[in-house]
Amino acid sequence: MTLRRKLLLVALCTLALPVAGWLYVRQMETLLREGQAQALVASARAVARSLVVTGAALPQDARGWYVQIPTSPITVDGYGDDWAPLTPWSQPLGPRGGALLAADAGGLYLYAWERGSVRRRADADDPDALHADHFLLELDRGDTRLRYLLASAAPGPFDARLLDPPVPGWPDRLAGQWQEDGGGWRVELRLPWPLDIDRLGLGLYDASAGGDPLAVDARPPWQYSATLAQELSRLVPDDTRARVLAPPGWLLAQSGRLQAGGRQPGWFAALVYRALLANRVEDAAPWTQDAPRLDLPEIAKARAGQPATVWREGETRASVVLAAAVPIGTPGQVRGVLLLEQASTTVPLLANRALLTLLATSFGVLLVAGGALLFFATRLSLRLGRLRDAAERAQLAEGRLEGLFAKGRFPMTAAGDEIGDLARSFEHLFEAIGGYTDYLRTLASKLSHELNTPLAIVKSSLDNLEHALEANAALPPEAQPYLARARDGVARLGTLVRAMSEASRMERAIAAAEPEDVDLREVVRGCAEAYRPLIGARSLACELPGAPLPMHCAPELIAQALDKLLDNALSFTPADGWLRLSLAPREDGAEIALANQGPPLPAAMQGRLFDSLVSLRDKATPGGAPHLGLGLYVVRLVAERHGGSAGAHDLEDGSGVAFTLRLRNMPRQRL
Template sequence: MTLRRKLLLVALCTLALPVAGWLYVRQMENLLRDGQAQALTASARAVARSLAVAGAGLPEGDRAWYVQPAQTPITVDGYGDDWAPLTPWSQAVGARGKLLLAQDASGLYLWLDVRDSRRTRADIGDPLVLRADHVVLALSRGDLQRRYLLASSGPGPVTAQALDPPVAGLPDTFAAQWQEDGSGYRIELRLPGSAGITGLGVGVFDPADGGSPLAVEQRPLLAYSDALSAELARLAPDDVYARVLSPQGWLMARSGRLRPEGDGRQPGWFAALIYRSLLADRVQAAEPWMQDTPRLESPEVAQAQHGQPAAVWREGETRASVVLDAAVPIERGGKVRGVLLLEQTSRAVPLLANRALFGLLLTSFAVLLVAGGILLAFATRLSLRLGKLRDAAERAQAADGRLDGLFQRGRFPMSDAPDEVGDLARSFEKLFEAVGGYTDYLRTLASKLSHELNTPIAIVKSSLDNLEHALEADGGVSADAASYLARARDGTARLGMLVRAMSEASRMERAIAAAEPEDVDLREVVRGCAESYRTLAGTRRFDCELPPSPLPFHGAPELIAQALDKLFDNALSFTPADGWLRLELRPLDRGAEITLANQGPPLPEAMQGRLFDSLVSLRDKATPGDAPHLGLGLYVVRLVAERHGGQALARNIEDGQGVAFTLQLHGMPRARL
């Protein structure tokens, strides 16, 4: 990972600031919500106690039949099209029936849907009618009750038959419509509003289920109360939508409406998204709490029905608004008589939380930008300074360890900087001074040694001559002494050859370094050398492969020819008389490659990395008296390759029949005018 990326990662740590702020704003928002919930619950308790004392319109029993207001005119025809808006709130009758009750100015309407796929049919006048499918209705008026029998053997109008004696105010008979299909039957009827019915009993008899044929489920009738609504409007706080529910959750009364808080400003969609996703706890959906719902069935209402108050936040009708619902029981005589539900729109909390969060995010973003910009600028400057040190270090030292002249004493980049980078630059400067001095010492060591060893060698040679003359004057040189003198002379000759080789190596280094480059056709240079090598190859086969087109090159042609001469001389000495040699020139993307391969013994693995060093040779040791081989040829080849920006390589041919020496040349730098 680069330095800039590391510092950028450090800059990202400043994101802990907005995260901590977000947690703080979220906690504050929850505290504000809890405070509002407690306040609204306290208000609901006070209103519930007042309603319990007044007692107007509160239901008396635990179970009742709820009568809904008719939303559309109802035609008594036995079909349920008119009842479709009320169907979601049907009430169960036994295991098979569903009951709907509606009321308008004309009277009380009843719809009963019984699911029975296997019918036992009989008309009311049939003596066995009580053993067939039938319905028993019980109408109550105060403490008085009268039962009626409804049965039919087929679809069509039907008249209810009274089963009990007449009761004042209750009808002796009434008409109904009976419709049926394969799934069951349906009964629709209307009772006059003047009957003053306060209770209803419904019994659905199926012979397959058994039981009493006259049993009914008697419940009081429950409906929306205007008197209770007026009392609730007097007691409920302002800007609160209040509802009174029966113990079963049926709507008994309501007052007020949900009103938006604040100055009426609507937050944008982004602010609403931020609030709901980052700040607010999960809120309930608004559908179960719709204002026109005749019955509420929610966990909070159920909790209040069991005597425990509850509060919940839900989605509001406007964007980014939330509604607080508080449900408390209405208790009288130790018994829950109903549930009071207060609802209040709260947009002050979202606006405040959004304002705080956006302020925090804006500040944090600005701090992050500034901190990141400063760190990025610092990292960029530091990277550039370190890059200059790297470039200077790479340019200062040549491949052979010598300083190439781009580095000058006291001129290393940023060595005068007062910080740690300056300390590093000064350390590099001291290191290159030491390396340069040691490299110069090693480069001149050979010439110094050759100069210093010439005199001792001359003294040894003259001493050997004088010793030989003295022995001859004393009576001749014995055989043992002659052998010792021959060995001493041979060692002295070898030592002299080494001294001359070191001097020659120093001279060649200076000559190669001083060579001037020029633009040449490298193909013609290699072709000229190859023509001269053909006569020297003798009986050996010599092949030359050249590119078809000229190969422009900027270098020293005499140095290249000298290197090829050394390679050819080396290859010729190892190639048998009937062997082969092959010279190849191949262009590269940047420069050229010259390869000279010959048949002969393979290179030892231990010597492949040292072949191009000075005074290293693989040829057989010379016999006493012969001139030793100095091993400077391949060293010259290496110097020529490095002078042209390349390198010299040696390898064994894959088939094991010989070796190949390669010169990779990239060209000498052009002089600047």
């Protein structure tokens, strides 16, 4: 991974800023909610105390029969079709029964049912009616109690029988409808309303189950109170909906309406708030305004004496509703529950505004930090690239530093930072390497110059010794081999000195060679034709391109390099082996390859073949010519003079080796 990419990743770490800010905005939204919830609970407590102090008509008991308001006219026929909209809020009666109560201007309607497959029938006037399946209705006011027996031997209309002495102003008999099927029986009747009663008793008797035939569940009747609603409207704050609920959650009064003030957020702001900022918000369905009963955890908590708050979805876009439920009454005697609800768009608007401000600020910080880091990474990469290029140029020039650096200095050595320290260290290193390589390059010429005089002294001394011995007497036979070996050693040393001197002159000649425009194909073809008489029984194949290959090069140097390659190849090719000389064009020049049959290259010598004074040939035998290992070194010098390189590799089939010479066009001299 590049340095710029690494620093870009570091810049991306600044994304932690918007994440932390997002968490902060969520916490701020929670604090705003808590503050608004505390304020609404305080208002609800004040309204609840006012209702108690003013003596509002609140429930005295914890249980009651709730009388609903029908949504459509009810026909007394014993069937539950008219009661379908009210059925979700039916009230249980006995283990297998239930009841619904509704009141309108026409009276109080009662619909009750008992589920069971076993049926014992009797009319209300039969003596044994109390032991058959029946429904018992009880009306209480003070000490007055009237009970009515509702029973029928067959489906259809019936008349309820009064079990107690009649009371003036109270009905003696009640008419209703009785229906039954395989799943049980149902009773429906209508009472005059309003009746001035304190309690209403309902009882279902199942003859197959037994029990007390006169048992009833007596409770006070509850219903929506317009008087309580009007009194409530004078106490609640504006833009707040208030509901007074009986302890079980039945609606007794309602006032006000939800209205979110202020500017309405757009759809995108609403989406952002719901998806990123809003904490858990309850669904609005259980809080619908048309429900006569609210059976919610918050109501149950308030009924137990503890205030409770909840946030739910609002009716308008991006609005939220805060609901606060507080008990009405004294501790230990809760007479009802007050529910206040406030719709708000302030919290979403503030949260969205804070988030957008945070995002804009974070984006700006991210851009500045990313741009600064990218600029720093780019500048640092460029500076390191200059150091790399300078080091590579020095390596290609074998450590020679002449002309490599501007004004004779390594780049960026004047910088005062760590890059400057690194550049100065490189400069000192290359100065040391340059001095050492210059010493090695001139070592051969120095040695050849210094050894010439001692060799001449040794040679003249041997000649004088031989003449002196021959002048006195014949040279002893046992001394002749030693004198011949001494002369041979001197001759070998002389050859080495001349070769070293020749290598120095060759380096200078290669550096001074003048390029010209030639057809490289003809140069290689001419060399191949000249080599054929020199290789003996060996075969030589020449592979050339079909079209001319013009190049701006030094043809005599290329021919000299090919001579060295051929001399090296002949040393390892069997007498009846083969050689192959090929020329191929390349995008940036040409490539000449000389392959020969022979042993593979030693693995240990792969990187040193083209160094000076390195040879793969066997040690020279006494009397033979020494091998200094300068041939492939000359090949490398010729390749580098042409801006290319020299290489060697084993053939894929293992039959021999191939030496390659990569060449580029030499630069043209300006006139």
